[in-house]
Amino acid sequence: MPVYNMIQALNDALRTAMRKNDRIVILGEDIGKLGGVFRVTKDLMAEFGTDRVIDTPLAEGGIIGAAIGMALYGLRPIAEIQFSDFIYPAFDQIVNELAKYRYRSGGQYECPLIIRTPSGGGIKGGLYHSQSPEAYFIHTPGLKVVMPSNPYDAKGMLLSSLDQNDPVVFFEPKRIYRSAKGEVPETEYRVEIGKAQVVKQGKDVTLISYGAMMTEALEAAEKALEEGIQVELIDLRSLVPLDIETMIHSIQKTGRVVIVNEAPRTCGFAAELMALINEKAFLYLEAPPARVTGFDTPFPYSLEHDYLPSVGRILKEIYKTTHF
C-alpha cells in the first residue's frame, strides 16, 4: 500500500473517482495546469481535459453559482475554494441557494456539490490564509460539513462525499497537508460520513477534536498518560451529521470532556458540542465540559502559535477537568 500525505491522498481520490464517473467535473482557481496552489489537483487537467478540470476566473461566487447549476443539471461538480478565507464572496450562493435548494423546491431538485477548501492556521498565513470558518456552515441547515485529519480519511471521506446527494463542505486542514502521512489503499474504499473515530481509548477524560488539531490533541493525550491520566481521544471527522452516540458513549464512561478546535471561541463548534453534552449526558458529568479554542480575535501572523490551541493549553484543561 502506498504511503501518501493528505495532498497525495486527495489527488488520488479525485483521480480514482473521475476515472470511474465521467459526470464528475472539478472547478476552481489555478486548479488546471498549476494543479492548485497546494497541488491537490496536480496532473488532473492533463488526464481529464479542460472540460472536466476547469480553471475559472477569480470569482468564488461564480465558481459556486455555476457549480450549483452543474449539480442541478446532473453533473457531480467538485469546486475548490483556494483558501477557506476566500469562501465569503460565495457565502450567499452557499447558504441561501445551495443549502436550501432541495428544501425550497419541495424535493424536486437536489444539489450534490462538494466544496473542497483548505482551512486552518499554522502556516504563517495571517488573517487571510488561516481561518477556520466551519461554524458558519455548521449553523446552516442543508449542508454537510466534514474535516478529515489524515490521508486515509481524506481519500475515504472524499469518495463518500461523492455518494451523498447533498452538498458537502469538505475542509482540508492545510497545516498537515504534507506532514500527515499514512498508508492509503489504491482501491475505491469509503469512510462513512457521520461516523467519528475513537483514536485512543481511555477511561478518565474524553478529548474531542478534528482536523489539524488532532495532532496537538494526540500529543496532549500521550503527555497526560505520563501523568497517569487515561484520555479517550475522539476524531469527529464529520461535523454535520455528527456522531453523537460515540461522543456521548465516551462521556458516559469518563464523565469529563475537553473539546479542542482552533476557530474563534464564541459561537464556535465547541460551544455546540458542550450544549449537546449538557442535553444528553448532564447527569454523567463530573466536571464542566471544557473547551480549548482559538481566541476571539482575527487570526494573527507573528503570534499564530500563541493563538492556536497548544499541547500545553490542552493539557492544562485536561488537568483542570480531571481535578475538578
Added chain:
Amino acid sequence: MPVYNMIQALNDALRTAMRKNDRIVILGEDIGKLGGVFRVTKDLMAEFGTDRVIDTPLAEGGIIGAAIGMALYGLRPIAEIQFSDFIYPAFDQIVNELAKYRYRSGGQYECPLIIRTPSGGGIKGGLYHSQSPEAYFIHTPGLKVVMPSNPYDAKGMLLSSLDQNDPVVFFEPKRIYRSAKGEVPETEYRVEIGKAQVVKQGKDVTLISYGAMMTEALEAAEKALEEGIQVELIDLRSLVPLDIETMIHSIQKTGRVVIVNEAPRTCGFAAELMALINEKAFLYLEAPPARVTGFDTPFPYSLEHDYLPSVGRILKEIYKTTHF
C-alpha cells in the same frame, strides 16, 4: 412622552442623531423617497437631502463596501440591509473587511459603521424574509451585535451604537416592528450596549431571550407563574459584548436556565450561552441548561408558527427544567 412603535422609535433615533451630527449618512435600498420598505427612514431624505440619505443600487456588497470607505474617511454611516436574509452578498465585506480593519491595521484605522437590518420570522416571509443570522456575526471577532426588543431600547441602543468606535450589527426584530409599543423620550438618551435587562424577577428558573422572542418568553413566564413557577426573565439586548454577569448572577440564584431564540439550533447563540453557563456556573446548576430554538431546517412559509419557539414549547422546557 410620545408612545411609539419600534419603527417610529428608530425613525426618531435616526432623525435625532442626524440633526445633531452632520457626519451621519444613511444608505441602503429604497430608503429614500419610499422611506424603506418598513418606513424606518420615512421622511429623512426630505429633511436631510440626497447626500445624507442615499438610495443605492441593488448590491449589498456595494452598500457595505462603500460604507466602510465612508467610515474610514470619518463619516458615521448607517447602512440598511433591507432584510437580514440579503446580507450575505456583503458577508465578505463584513467578516473579512469591516470586522478586521482595526486589527489588521494595528489600530491605525477604525471603521465605526452601523448595519441596521430587520430580522426574524413570523411575518409570512418564508425562507428569505425570516432568517435570524445573528450567530454568523457573533462568531466573527471585531463586530458588536445587538438586538433590541422594544421601542425604548431601539432608540436608546441605536444612539449608543453611534457612540461606539466599532462596527455594530443592529438587528431589528421585524415581527414586532409595529406591535411593540411604548413610551419613548424625545431626548437623546442612551441604552448602554453590553448591558442586559432583567425584565422580571423570579427565583425558580432563569429564562433568557432577546428580540421578538421576548414576547413569547414573557407570556411563558406569566403562564408559569400561574403554576407557581417564578421565572426570572432576562432580555440580553446586546449579544456582543454580552452581559455575562447579569446572566450568571441570576443562574447562581435559580440554578436552572432556559434559553430561547428563533435561529436554527445547531451552533446558534443558545449553544454559546449554554457553554458559558457551564464554564461560569456549573456548580450552581440543578438541571441542564435548556434551549428552545428554531429547528435545523430552512425557514418555512406555511408552518412558520410551528417552526418558531412557541409559548407552549418554552413552557414545556420550563417545566422540564424545574422538575429535573
Added chain:
Amino acid sequence: MSAILKSEIESNGSSVQVLKEDGSLLNKKAEPDFSKEDLKKLYYLMVLTRMTDERFLRMQRQGRIGFYLTSTGEEAAHIGSAFAMEEKDWLFLQYREPGAALLRGFSLFRFACQILGNVGDLTKGRQMPCHYAYKEGHILSISSPIGTQIPQAVGFAWAAKIRNDNLASLVYFGDGATSSGDFHVGMNFAGVFKVPVVFFCKNNQLAISLPFEKQTAVSSVALKAQAYGIDGIRVDGNDLLAVIQVTKQAVQKARSGGGPTLIEALTYRIGAHSTSDDPRIYGDESKLEEWKKKDCILRFQKYLESKGIWSLGFEKEVQERAGVEVSKAIEEAEKLSAPSLDTLFEDVYSDLPQQLREQKNELLS
C-alpha cells in the same frame, strides 16, 4: 430568421421592434410565420396571465392570500421569450414571469396551491407566493435573493455543453439584478466559456422604488454585454413578436456554439412592486401613463386584428375561457389544507439525520 434582426444581435444601444405601437408591421420582411394556432395560443396566454394577476391581487386584498407579485405590462417580455425556447430547454425565473411557467405547463391549480402554500403545492408550502419550482416543465426553483439564479443558469447550460447535450438555458432577471455581483460573475463566466445561455433582462425601469437611471449610469442594460465580450441587444419588451424573434436568434446562436447573448427587453412595471408596496409614495405618474398606452397585449391584439384573428367575439371567448380556468383552479386549490407538520423536516437533506429526527419528535410529541 430575417436578416433585419440578425444584424441587430450586436452590441448596440438601439432597440429591436417588429410591431409598431399601433400593431402594424414596422417591416413586412420581419414578420414571423407563426401559425394561427400559435398566435391564438400566445394571445390567450397573455390574457390568462393578466387575469391571473388580477384575480390573485384581489384575493390578496381580501386577505385570502398573504402576498402577490404581478407582471402586468410585462407579459410580452416573458411569454415571448419563453415561447422562443424549445421544450427541452430550461428556464431560470426571477419571480415576475408567471406566464413563462404557465406556458411550460405549470397549471393554474398548482400555481394557486403554491400561493396558498397548501398540500397541493409542489414545494410543500415552504416559500412565499410566486416562488415556485416545477421540474417537469423545466422551471428551476425561484428564490428571493436577487441575481443568484444568473450564475446558476450559466453552470446549468455549461453542463449541457460539457455533456454535448444540445440544449440551452434562459435566465430572467430584472434591471435591479444587473447591479448584483452575481450578474457580473455569471456574465463573465459565460463569456469566457462560451456557455449556451440566454441572459434575459426584463428592464421594467424600476427596482422597487429605484428608477433605472439611478440603478446604473449607463443608458441601456444591453451595453453591459460589452464588458464581457458578449453580444448585447435591446428589444422592445412590449413587442411580443420582436421578443420572440430576438430570443430565437439568441438561442440558436447559443446552440450552435456561438456563446451567450444578453437581451434587454425594455418595458415598464405597471403595477406595484408587490402587494407589500405602495408606489404612490415614489412613482412617476406621467411615465406610468405613457407606458400604459404602450400596453403589450393591446399591441398584439391590434396585430391579430389586422390578421383577421382578433374580433370582439374572439375576445369575449378568450376572456371567458381564461376566467373559468382561473376560477376553477382557485376553487380547487382553496379546498386543500396546509401541509402536515412532519413536512417541516423533510428535504433538508436527502435523508432525515438524527438531530432532525429528534427535533421532529420534539415538535410532534
Added chain:
Amino acid sequence: MSAILKSEIESNGSSVQVLKEDGSLLNKKAEPDFSKEDLKKLYYLMVLTRMTDERFLRMQRQGRIGFYLTSTGEEAAHIGSAFAMEEKDWLFLQYREPGAALLRGFSLFRFACQILGNVGDLTKGRQMPCHYAYKEGHILSISSPIGTQIPQAVGFAWAAKIRNDNLASLVYFGDGATSSGDFHVGMNFAGVFKVPVVFFCKNNQLAISLPFEKQTAVSSVALKAQAYGIDGIRVDGNDLLAVIQVTKQAVQKARSGGGPTLIEALTYRIGAHSTSDDPRIYGDESKLEEWKKKDCILRFQKYLESKGIWSLGFEKEVQERAGVEVSKAIEEAEKLSAPSLDTLFEDVYSDLPQQLREQKNELLS
C-alpha cells in the same frame, strides 16, 4: 495637460503612449514638463523598488522572511500613478505596489518590519508580508481578499465629495480582480454617484496561473468601463510618463466633478506570483521574454539619457544609494523582536471587552 491625451480619456481599446519602447518621444507635444528633480526622484524610486524586491526575495530564499511578493516589471504602473496624485489624496493598494507606499513616505525600515512582523511593524505583526497600512501617508490597509478595496475606495472618495473636501482616492487592483463582484459593485456605484475615484487596474496579464484571456472574454479591461457609464482608458503600463499623464487627467477630472475613470495599465508580471508560486509549471516563456524587453525602468532610463540626466555615473550613484538604503533598513529591522503576547488581543475593538480580557489572562497565566 496636452490635448493629445485628453481626447484619449474615452472608452476605447487603444493604448496611450508617450515614450516609444526605445525611450524616445512618440509625440513631442505630449512630453510633460517635469523638473529634473522630479525625473531623478522617479528614477530613483523605480530602482529602489526593484532592488527592494530583489533583496526581500533573496531573504525569503534564505529563510529570513516567510513570504514576499515582487512587483518587478510593474514599477512604472504603480509609481507613475501614485506620483500623479496629490499628497492629500488617498491610495487603496492591492498588494503589488510597494513603490506607491515608498513614494508616500512609508520607510523601508517600516516595510521591513512589516515583512518581519516584529515590534517595529505599524500593524503589529498581524498580516502576511506586503500587507501593510500606513495612515500617515494616506495608504489604507491592504488585505488579501481580492477586490474588496474597490468599493471601499469608492465610499471613501464619495465621503470626501459629500463633505465637499476637494480630494480623490485611487484604487489599485489586478486583472484578476476585475472578475470579482466587488469590482462590479464598486464601478457601478461610482458611475451612479459620480464619485471622485480613479480605478487603476494593473493588467499584468496573469492572476497567479490564469492568463488574462481566460480571465474575461473582452480584449481590454478599459472596455469594461462602458458597462457603468464611466470613461475607460488603456495606457502603456511600462511607460512611466504616459501613466503619469493619464492618471493626472483622471484625477483632475474626478476633482472637477467629472466622475470616475477606469485606467488600465497594460504590463506584465515578470516574476512569480509570490514566493509560494512556481511559474515554470504554467508560464509562457516566449511572452515573458518579449515583455522583459519592454522593461519600464530601461525605457525611462533611455529617456533620461536623451535628456542628459542619465549616465553611467548617475546609475552607479543611484544603485549605491538605493543599496545602502535597503541594507540599512533591513539591518535595523532585523534587530527587533516579535510583538508581545498581549498585542494579540488589542485592536479587536476600541476597548478590551470582558471575554477578551479573560482570554488574555488565560494565555498569559
